[in-house]
Amino acid sequence: MDKTTKAIFLIVIVALAGSVGYLTLVKRQTAPTQQIVSPTTTSKTANWEKFSTKYFSFRYPPDWSITLDIQLRNPKLTEVYNTSDDPIVVSWNIAVYILDNPSFLPIVSFLRSYENGRFLKYAEVASTTVAGQEALSLRDNKNSSPYDPYLATFIADGERIISVVSDKESEEQFKDILSTFNFTE
Numbered sequence: 001m002d003k004t005t006k007a008i009f010l011i012v013i014v015a016l017a018g019s020v021g022y023l024t025l026v027k028r029q030t031a032p033t034q035q036i037v038s039p040t041t042t043s044k045t046a047n048w049e050k051f052s053t054k055y056f057s058f059r060y061p062p063d064w065s066i067t068l069d070i071q072l073r074n075p076k077l078t079e080v081y082n083t084s085d086d087p088i089v090v091s092w093n094i095a096v097y098i099l100d101n102p103s104f105l106p107i108v109s110f111l112r113s114y115e116n117g118r119f120l121k122y123a124e125v126a127s128t129t130v131a132g133q134e135a136l137s138l139r140d141n142k143n144s145s146p147y148d149p150y151l152a153t154f155i156a157d158g159e160r161i162i163s164v165v166s167d168k169e170s171e172e173q174f175k176d177i178l179s180t181f182n183f184t185e
Contacts, residue, residue: 045180052184055098055157056131059180061173070096074170093170094177095149097163107136107154110161119152130155131181153178 048059051066060066065073071092101110111119122138129135135155140148149165151174166174 045176048180053098054184055160056162056181056183058096058177058182060094060177064093064173067092074173094164094166094174097165099161099163100159101156101161102159104159107134107156107161111136111154114161118148119154122152128153130178131183133157133183155181157183 045059047062049062049064049066050057050059051070053070061074063074071094074093099110099114108120111117119138122140124137124139124141126137127135128137130153133155135153138152138154140150150168151166151171153164155162155164164174164178
């Protein structure tokens with residue numbers, strides 16, 4: 001090979017290596033995205049009860065109970081965890097919290113300061129949407145503490161973040177409830 005052919009060959013190799021490196025870096029930095037289509041009422045959720053606040057509404061199974069602080073409980077499931085000598089009864093399966101976000105922080109920035117960033121340590125974190133709102137969905141497959149929810153979705157809603165958390169046994173209902181979310185403001 002002459003010098004010109006070697007130079008062209010070298011330029012092509014460097015360009016290919018640079019392209020592969022760039023694409024790998026971009027792919028690694030992009031969070032996986034899942035789409036939760038909402039609000040929908042399927043035949044499965046059509047006869048569910050409706051819960052509404054001035055900010056949002058959602059549907060939940062008719063045999064479940066709900067408290068004023070928006071904690072839902074499946075009567076068929078009651079978790080009891082033994083830690084040292086004291087049993088802990090977890091009285092909710094899915095809970096919804098309205099968290100103040102007066103600085104309109106993006107969800108990830110908000111979660112860095114919320115509860116010492118513990119949710120950002122979850123095993124799986126994915127960007128998503130709920131009822132057209134930006135959201136972050138988390139799953140902790142390695143979660144062994146009865147105090148931490150197995151699933152969590154944080155939904156941006158202006159100066160609020162709506163947190164929906166669930167135990168492992170209620171994952172299907174958690175997804176169904178999120179699919180019925182509707183924001184009122």
